[in-house]
Amino acid sequence: MPTAHPSGWAHADGALRGPQWLREPSDPDALVPLLWSRTAAKADGVLSVGGVPLPELVREHGSPAYVLDxxxxxxxxxxxxxxxxxxxxxxxxxxxxxxxxxxxxxxxxxxxxxxxxxxxxxxxxxxxxxxxxxxxxxxxxxxxxxxxxxxxxxxxxxxxxxxxxxxxxxxxxxxxxxxxxxxxxxxxxxxxxxxxxxxxxxxxxxxxxxxxxxxxxxxxxxxxxxxxxxxxxxxxxxxxxxxxxxxxxxxxxxxxxxxxxxxxxxxxxxxxxxxxxxxxxxxxxxxxxxxxxxxxxxxxxxxxxxxxxxxxxxxxxxxxxxxxGPSMCTVYEVGTVKEVALDGGARRTYVSVDGGMSDNIRTALYDADYSATLASRASAARPALSRVVGKHCEAGDIVVKDEFLPADVRPGDLVAVPGTGAYCRSMASNYNHVLRPPVIGVRDGKTFTVLRRETVADLLATDVGVL
Missing domain, CATH: 3.20.20.10 (Alanine racemase)
Structure with a gap:
């Protein structure tokens, strides 16, 4: 078991090696059906839910977004x-x-x-x-x-x-x-x-x-x-x-x-x-x-x-x-990618996305485990041990602690996290004054807004301080 560390579990002894249950996949593009809603599928590396390709959903509704099947x-x-x-x-x-x-x-x-x-x-x-x-x-x-x-x-x-x-x-x-x-x-x-x-x-x-x-x-x-x-x-x-x-x-x-x-x-x-x-x-x-x-x-x-x-x-x-829980996933856009050298010559890829602990606090709060997949394209690159992290000013702002993603993940890619229907939107916050994402419903190849994206006007609506 990792020992305690004052900066949190992500820095504890042994945390960099990943959990014992995580196995390197033969195909990092493949979906594990048990983790996803029943209409989720990939074609040429592009993830669709409810018949809607997620790149199309993001073009229409922006990212990050919760996607409800x-x-x-x-x-x-x-x-x-x-x-x-x-x-x-x-x-x-x-x-x-x-x-x-x-x-x-x-x-x-x-x-x-x-x-x-x-x-x-x-x-x-x-x-x-x-x-x-x-x-x-x-x-x-x-x-x-x-x-x-x-x-x-x-x-x-x-x-x-x-x-x-x-x-x-x-x-x-x-x-x-x-x-x-x-x-x-x-x-x-x-x-x-x-x-x-x-x-x-x-x-x-x-x-x-x-x-x-x-x-x-x-x-x-x-x-x-x-x-x-x-x-x-x-x-x-x-x-x-x-x-x-x-x-x-x-x-x-x-x-x-x-x-x-x-x-x-x-x-x-x-x-x-x-x-x-x-x-x-x-x-x-x-x-x-x-x-x-x-x-x-x-x-x-x-x-x-x-x-x-x-x-x-x-x-x-x-x-x-x-x-x-399984009926919803969250889609993010990758902003930055960096590699960090680990003990024994191994490396981990840090994939920073445009959301984080404000839309999914469960990893930080409960040490919860999540999965992720590249959602916008196919990749023939080898699997790389990756950590999907958010944009907040916190070392513990981690969405997915350990996952194998294609080694060529780059800015502009979309990454999707399954199983985010329960408590993620319910516990979402405006930490760092980040706007809460929308919930976009999907069915039969069409999208509809369930909860709209917050705006800066929403954020400032309750701020009644004197200028």
Missing amino acids: EADFRSRAAAFRDAFSGYDVYYAGKAFLCTTVAGWLADEGLSLDVCSGGELAVAERAGFPMERVGFHGNNKTLGELGVAVELGVGRIIVDSFHEVERLASVTAELGRTTGVMVRVTAGVEAHTHEYIATAHEDQKFGFSIASGDALEAVRRVHEAPGLRLLGLHSHIGSQIFDTSGFEVAARRVLALHARIGAELGVEMPEMDLGGGFGIAYTTQDDPSDPARLAAEITAIVEHECRAHGVAVPRLSIEPGRAIV
Whole structure:
């Protein structure tokens, strides 16, 4: 393992050698289908998505740009809907949400999970059916809760005792009743990055089952006028590739579900198992398909319900990344290229592009791995160990830590990075006052703007300082 370095992981001992899983490809122009949306293809080295060659897309819309494959998004949404038949499938809007996507979700029969007043406003603007909306968040304001209740949001997931009181006061003031789920922490830590593992005890989300807080929260919700207790909610983390964590969590959550029935005389009709299903960012990743996930999770829940002698509640899940992640890629234009000598006579090529950590913070924040390909032409050059970096004034401004790209990559080339649908645009920023890229939809050989590119006028609109 690389040792710590004060300038970050990219400078640690051994980082220059690249990860053990990365293998030099026989053809650096070839696509790995698992990493890309289903319409992505190369012809003479030119990458097309949705039937649109990316050089043409860049000529029309500029770079960098997020490229969203509508057919792929819809097919992945439908795959979860069909595999989890009998469940309520809530798309996790935090992964990526806009009015266009909300419309696609409504068309495909999915529900929608939001976690802020802003995300709820997008759902409202899109005309999304509010009875199919769930509202998450560990610190919802009185204003946000009031809007949610007034709009008739189908369920609000409470996360603290203060929120139970707050929501009860809102419903009393408005003379409304709202459905409530209680988020619990099952003490399960998914095998993922520490910052995105959310079900162990020492974190901000939910009520602990072990401490008894979860049972007390259920009791308070059940007794509060205006709050209709629906069930328990559990989420164990993100970028999860198997169901072993769900098995442990389900066992503990269903034990609590049974205990609530026995001690409080309450048979809760629903249970939410959360999301966190992983995708392939690189060749080291091996995600499960929705059908397999559905079969395994259903078997786990049915087994535990039999063990506790309780009826199987109506189940729901919350895929986000697993739907939108592979449906989007980001295309950049290369600005500069330089070679750096490494230990033992090896060399690495630094490929600087016109975006970076402002449009994809995950590499810097989570040490996330990504892949890349030359998208604008064919190359017969040998593969060269490359690092795709951004234009920001940060040593950690790295988009793809390690990738083999053709050795003749040069300024003006286009490089595309797959798997950027989840959290990249959602977490994008204006660091260094860089403008956020557009999201360009593609389908059947045509492009359409989903989110337009920011302008300098947008950037300065909130700057009200006196000149």
